[in-house]
Structure formats: structure tokens, C-alpha cells
Amino acid sequence: MCRWKSRWTKKLNGGNRQDFVEVSGAFVCHSPLFPFSIRPGIPWLLMMSKLSPGVLLWLVGLFFLSLGCSHVDAQAQVQSQGESIQVLVAYHSLSGNTAELAKSVGAGARSIPGTSVILHKVGDVTAEVLFGSDALVVGSPVYWSNMSGEVKTFFDRWQFEFGVFPVLKMRNKVGAAFATGGQMSSGKEVTMLTILAAMLGNRMIVVSDGGAFGASATTEGDSPGINDAERADAWALGKRVAEVAWMVKRGQALPAQP
Secondary structure, three states: OEEEEEEEEEEEOOOOOEEEEEEEEEEEEEEOOOOOOOOOOHHHHHHOOOOOOHHHHHHHHHHHHHHHHHHHHHHHHHOOOOOEEEEEEEEOOOHHHHHHHHHHHHHHHHHHOOOOEEEEEHHHHHHHHHHHHOEEEEEEEEOOOOOOOHHHHHHHHHHHHOOOOOOOOOOOEEEEEEEEEOOOOOOOOHHHHHHHHHHHHHOOEEOOOOOOEEEEOOOOOOOOOOHHHHHHHHHHHHHHHOOOOOOOOHHOOOOOOO
8 A cells, every 4th residue: 555655844934833844755655575665856766767677677576566465465364354244146947047147146256255155046045044144146037027936935935934024134235136038038137126126125235247237148049058158247246246245244333323
């Protein structure tokens, strides 16, 4: 991290009044391998001009290496403190296409250090797993331009079996959606919107990536199954969910409200 560090001195400004005047400054950088300061001016430029190209290249390489070490050190510090988040990826799949997309969502979430991922069919999700997760991503195939009955039943169980209301136990958890459909315009966006609507009704924080409303895949016609581009979209969705879940977790200590 680099910042400008100033040096100040007192200066009389008529009578007994004193003002502080900046007399010099420097960019000060701190990193595990390469702490240094850069003071603007002719002496610094003269010194740099006398260095050989090889030495300059070595200094630049060492600087960027030190920044990389700082990033790795920050990630290690998070894990050493025992912090972690849990992302639940719940889906319904008969053909296997939605399950395949769910794996990519999970892989994207795992790419964020300190993130654990649970992949479950919607019928296997328990209240303990649901409420113990920091984020939820729900995937459904498109059935008659809407989510499947199994996914709708999953949301209904929150109320009638899991007791999510009136406490709103999913409040402030991160939510997202993905869908698979046979045709290009078979209702994938409507399916994702109905999933997101159920999450919003539970006061969840919904996010998207890989598409306007989430990740999706067209599984018939000229693009059978799940292709690499659709897997990449699902991976990006999972990564975004984990990133935002970390932001929410680290920002939950809000100042006292009046």
C-alpha cells in the first residue's frame, strides 16, 4: 500500500499567528519484501537515470513481486483467523443439465478463499443447512416457462416446514438463481425471476452474474447439453455470490442506530 507522507514546519504569519506549511513529502510504500519511499524532485530523477536498464528491470520486478506477496499474506491472514462462509447450491435436475451447471456455480464460489460449498438437490436440503449458509444459489429447469414444481415446493417448505416466518431467518443472506431450458426463448429469464422473487420476499440480498438475472444454459437444438461458455457464466455467478457474501459478513457490525 502506498500513501503520500508530508513533513510540515511552523511559519510566522504576522504578529503571533503561526501557520503550518508543507516543506517536503514522499510516496511511502509498505510491503513484506520491498518497503521504500519515493521523494519527487531532481535528485531522485538523477539517481534513476544513472541505473542500468538491467537494474531498473530488477527493481520493477521486485516491486510487483512484493505486491503479490502482500495479497497472498492478506488471504492467509483471513484463513488464519478462522473466518469462513458457506454457500449452498440447491437445484432440481432430471436430465442432468441443471446439476452440471450447479457444479460450475459451486466451483466459482470455491475460487474465493475461505468459502465452503454444499451442493444439494432441493429435496435434500434441511433447515439446518439452509439457515446455516451465508448464501443460497437455486437452480431449476424450465417447466412451462416457470420453475419446476420441486423448486417451488422447496420454497414452500421454508414456511410450512422450516419455520422461516415470522422471524425472516433468511434476511440479509445472499441469493442468486440459474436455469436451464431447451430452447433459446423457453422461459429461462422468467424462471430466474420467480426464484429471485421468492428470495426478495424473504428479505435476501439478490445478485447476478453470467447474465442479467443469473446464469442460464440452452440445452437443445444447436447447443445440446452445457457448453463451455455456459459453464463460464455459471462459474462467474458462483464467484460473485461468494464475493458479496464475504462483503456482507465483514460489514455486519453496523454502528448503533438512533
